[in-house]
Amino acid sequence: MTFDNSFTRREFLKGAGALGAVSMTMWLGGCEACQEQIAHRPTRRNIANLAANDPIITAYQNAVTAMKALPSTDPRNWTKQAQIHFDHCPHGNWWFLPWHRAYLSYFERICRKLAGYNDFALPYWNWTTSPSIPAVFWGNGNPLFDNTRGVGPSDQADPAWVGTTVIQNILSTGNFNIFASSPSSAPRGGTGGGYGELEATPHNNIHSWIGGDMGAFMSPLDPVFWCHHNVLDCLWVEWNINRGNPNTNDQNWYDLHMTEFVDENGQPVDVTVAATVLMPLFSYQFEPCGPAQEAPKKWQRAQLEAFLKSGAPVRLDVTQRMELKRAVTTEVGKPLASMAQLPADSLKTVLESQGKTAALLTINGAQVPQKTDFYVRVFTDKADASADTPISDPHYAGSFGFFQDAKAMPGMEVMGSEAKQLGFVVDLTPTLKRLSDAGGMQGPAVNITLVLVPYEKRQAAGQTLTIEKLEFAIANVK
Numbered sequence: 001m002t003f004d005n006s007f008t009r010r011e012f013l014k015g016a017g018a019l020g021a022v023s024m025t026m027w028l029g030g031c032e033a034c035q036e037q038i039a040h041r042p043t044r045r046n047i048a049n050l051a052a053n054d055p056i057i058t059a060y061q062n063a064v065t066a067m068k069a070l071p072s073t074d075p076r077n078w079t080k081q082a083q084i085h086f087d088h089c090p091h092g093n094w095w096f097l098p099w100h101r102a103y104l105s106y107f108e109r110i111c112r113k114l115a116g117y118n119d120f121a122l123p124y125w126n127w128t129t130s131p132s133i134p135a136v137f138w139g140n141g142n143p144l145f146d147n148t149r150g151v152g153p154s155d156q157a158d159p160a161w162v163g164t165t166v167i168q169n170i171l172s173t174g175n176f177n178i179f180a181s182s183p184s185s186a187p188r189g190g191t192g193g194g195y196g197e198l199e200a201t202p203h204n205n206i207h208s209w210i211g212g213d214m215g216a217f218m219s220p221l222d223p224v225f226w227c228h229h230n231v232l233d234c235l236w237v238e239w240n241i242n243r244g245n246p247n248t249n250d251q252n253w254y255d256l257h258m259t260e261f262v263d264e265n266g267q268p269v270d271v272t273v274a275a276t277v278l279m280p281l282f283s284y285q286f287e288p289c290g291p292a293q294e295a296p297k298k299w300q301r302a303q304l305e306a307f308l309k310s311g312a313p314v315r316l317d318v319t320q321r322m323e324l325k326r327a328v329t330t331e332v333g334k335p336l337a338s339m340a341q342l343p344a345d346s347l348k349t350v351l352e353s354q355g356k357t358a359a360l361l362t363i364n365g366a367q368v369p370q371k372t373d374f375y376v377r378v379f380t381d382k383a384d385a386s387a388d389t390p391i392s393d394p395h396y397a398g399s400f401g402f403f404q405d406a407k408a409m410p411g412m413e414v415m416g417s418e419a420k421q422l423g424f425v426v427d428l429t430p431t432l433k434r435l436s437d438a439g440g441m442q443g444p445a446v447n448i449t450l451v452l453v454p455y456e457k458r459q460a461a462g463q464t465l466t467i468e469k470l471e472f473a474i475a476n477v478k
């Protein structure tokens with residue numbers, strides 16, 4: 001991100017106060033010092049650009065070792081940190097991104113202190129460009145290794161959920177709910193919610209694909225967790241700041257107080273979502289992680305801060321809904337094809353709306369077995385799509401996966417009992433546009449095909465997905 005770095009002492013103090021993240025001594029020296037400090041805030045780097053003996057990697061290893069050695073009465077203890085996630089992490093709703101941002105930020109400060117390395121910034125794992133778990137996370141005796149993983153050093157995350165095309169599609173929506181997951185009345189167990197694409201696609205799938213600790217809510221036990229969430233945070237910065245897409249302006253979102261984290265001294269903190277939106281301005285910055293695009297938006301400092309503090313109203317007004325299926329169960333190896341008859345002008349409206357109108361696939365009330373070794377690929381206008389249809393096929397529209405923990409959230413997803421209804425959305429607009437530009441749209445009928453695809457080398461035969469309602473929706477999103 002680029003911005004003009006001049007701002008007043010008063011503004012700074014407000015920011016620092018809100019974050020609680022900048023020490024007293026830093027600004028007692030006057031604002032030249034604090035501006036300096038902010039201008040040189042640590043850079044979170046791509047692990048692929050770091051040598052195995054880079055001081056950042058060494059510091060991360062030392063920090064993990066130190067946290068594991070702390071008594072379990074210390075809230076900075078390794079298992080205690082993971083327990084915070086198990087007890088509190090919001091998933092499948094709009095607090096997913098800010099909660100994990102705050103979690104990482106305090107964790108980063110703990111690492112910095114325990115490793116005694118002031119320049120430490122948490123590195124990120126960019127699975128789009130490096131689809132295998134990076135080498136620094138492997139090797140017996142290496143504090144960054146976790147022996148519960150279900151994949152090996154040369155296994156690769158599937159481009160269906162981390163590839164350039166799918167990440168580009170996800171970044172191309174201007175809609176907060178579609179990107180960042182939907183409003184809910186509470187971080188856990190509230191009403192509403194629904195997975196946005198960033199969470200459902202790369203996020204969930206990386207968790208389930210790695211499996212072991214990563215497959216459930218104690219996942220922060222695996223050191224790769226933190227670097228996985230760090231690239232998600234970077235992609236939020238890419239979407240929100242570099243591309244200038246607004247977060248929601250809903251006060252209920254900004255006002256959430258998170259009191260479950262501790263700072264580098266093990267002291268409890270109280271941090272709001274309102275403070276997290278400013279963290280990339282005050283506390284850290286990123287080496288760029290998004291797939292190539294035009295130059296990032298140029299911001300005036302004050303303008304950017306105002307933009308982040310206020311957000312914008314999120315529109316997702318469905319104007320037409322077409323039911324595709326109701327109460328249907330599909331199984332690995334048995335693709336589910338369905339067709340929506342669109343009013344002739346609907347598709348045209350979407351294609352010509354310059355992003356104001358979107359064509360969405362909504363999946364409501366999804367139920368999956370407790371153990372899922374598969375994910376779901378979505379194809380448009382390809383009725384005969386199967387697990388063999390490559391994702392390079394122009395009809396491939398996106399995918400979603402599952403990440404949940406029955407122990408952390410009892411009653412959440414055990415089939416046949418009080419199953420919590422998982423909701424997903426796939427924005428079909430970029431794919432429909434590409435198809436139509438290439439002259440490949442049959443229209444006005446649009447086929448939707450869902451294909452349950454097992455993770456590579458995983459036994460998923462017989463696993464099923466039950467959907468309460470599958471719909472095609474046209475929505476005004478701007």
Ligand code: C2O
Pocket residue numbers: 085089090091100203207219229
């Ligand atoms: Cu709250 Cu990726 O986990």
